[in-house]
Amino acid sequence: MSQTPIRTTVIGSYPFPGWLEFVSQNLDKFGAADIEEAIEDAVIAAIHDQTSAGLDVITDGEQTRLDFNLSFYGFISGIQNNASTTRKFGPSAHDQRGKNDIIGNLSAPNGLGTVKEFERLKKLAPKGPILKASIPGPYTLSGRLLPNETYKDRYEITEALLPIISSELEALVVAGCTEITVDEPSMSCYAYKADTKRFVDIFNRTIRSVQGKCNLSTHLCFGNYKGRPVGYRSIRPMLPDFLEMNVDEIHIEMANREFSEIELLAPFAEKMKVAVGVIDVKNYYIESVDDVVERINRCLKYVPAEKLSVAPDCGLSQTARWASRQKLINMVTGAKKVRESL
Template sequence: MNTLLPSSTAGSLPKPSWLAEPEKLWSPWTMDGEDLAEAKRDALRIALLEQQAAGIDIVSDGEQTRQHFVTTFIEHLSGVDFERRETVTIRNRYEASVPSVVGTVARERPVFVEDARFLRQQTSAPIKWALPGPMTMIDTLYDAHYKSREKLAFEFAAILNQEARELEAAGVDIIQFDEPAFNVFFDEVNDWGIAALERAIEGLRCETAVHICYGYGIKANTDWKKTLGPQWRQYEQTFPRLQASNIAIISLECHNSYVPMDLIELIRGKKVMVGAIDVASNTIETPEEVAATLRKALEFVDADKLYPSTNCGMAPLSRRVARGKLNALGAGAQIVRRELAGA
């Protein structure tokens, strides 16, 4: 990236009400067939335009073409039965009815490659594509086949690597793996989670990122955050190993959280996607609030490695609020850019 402090979102943007019920995760589509395919492309174009209008430098599809950041990828794999559902506790936080792994998992065809190719055709800007990480995938399923979280994670890592290689060939500049589970299962992260992630990025020449946050602004997550005490130091348990990994960019939550900013020092040398927008609040940040978060982060990460971002995806928010937050992110990054240029 030639741009100083290149901004991006961590993931999803709200969907238009004509595509899916707004402000809701796992919202069903309002249509199907070719009408749905065309509506998804239209929504992708709008998400791109709104990012561009806000001055966002690294653009994405806003996850307009998928219902959920994990489940939609899994839906396209064989070996998973969506009719055979079991209740599991996701990330030790809330119960959900999830599909079951009933046989060998495999990717029989590309999942997001055509959507990524379509996005690439719409813009010359750098584009980022998000995929679920292996550990977060296994935490969103009931495993009735492998009976081993580690083995299933590495099976998914190999599948993700296939998809990532084709996304790279389609023109994606940054492939981001979403691993909120990394803030929960610390022993597994260090034992095999990071190794599974490195299997997923094997052979890629494009930049890679891992996004680790405290979750969408839904009640189960906000209630959990209230139990974490006055300082959220979860990153401390995984950052040293991530610093030594082959992942190029680490994306974390900062604004309006209790994460001590000095934890970023543990990943010194990595590019850091700093969450400067709170996705668990309808309050729209001012550009100056965004700039203040970025200035604080600059004490622990070099300016050429700082990537302003959102804490997490914004799918559960209203489009008005998300648009305002996008604008604040773009403007806040510009404030600090100007300051650095004048220094």
């Protein structure tokens, strides 16, 4: 699929408006209609900030998700939250995110909610930008589920989730979604010590039924929990196996790593389009337009303009809205400046 040179996009999430956090913590005080109104208002706010920045691709900001991953467990039958495994105090880290016991067969009889999110986005978004949906892949989604007698390890849990994700992707395509990202940060975080060929096989089987039916991408980062990564932050272990992922575009975190291994973008660009993280979502330094221009020009040494997209490193959900807004404005301004100079 052809695309705008140096396309501007986002990963998925956007910060909640402050009032939505209050609503989410006090749901018992609101009726169903109040909650739906609050969700729509939050999505409108996310759309406004993205379209005002001038992005080529926008999302709903994942305003219905309390977490890009954990929220999906509310749609899955056969699990029960296990609060006893979660550390309550001390420095923030991933082990403070919830885990779940598996108490039955894993299924999602009513889907995972992404189609409803996309339909809402279609209703509220203006004409012009491309509308994108994102969903965690089965390996990443398996990460907060505890093995049991039926599902003996993470890979068996992944295999049980795989058809659920595939069905959701198919439903999104039927709903008219032309841009989908399958988030698999767990694969990039653990590529240094795992069977990367097995990762690729899992991924390709997950997306097989929608391959060629939408602009399909994957997001490979090194984790972001309250501004902290969790994985071994290197692209090198992903190569060469991840080049066999059947995607149109791959999103790679760069800004937070000071563009380390930028030369490794080249082999990816030979096989697919590349969306490079030029905005650091874990840093409250606001990248200037000149910063963005310089970073894009560095990327162009390894990725042709017609294959290059630029984006924040990760979703923006854990970056304050005032900073997220200005970072996106400067990113888009810088991209347009380089695009016009080509």
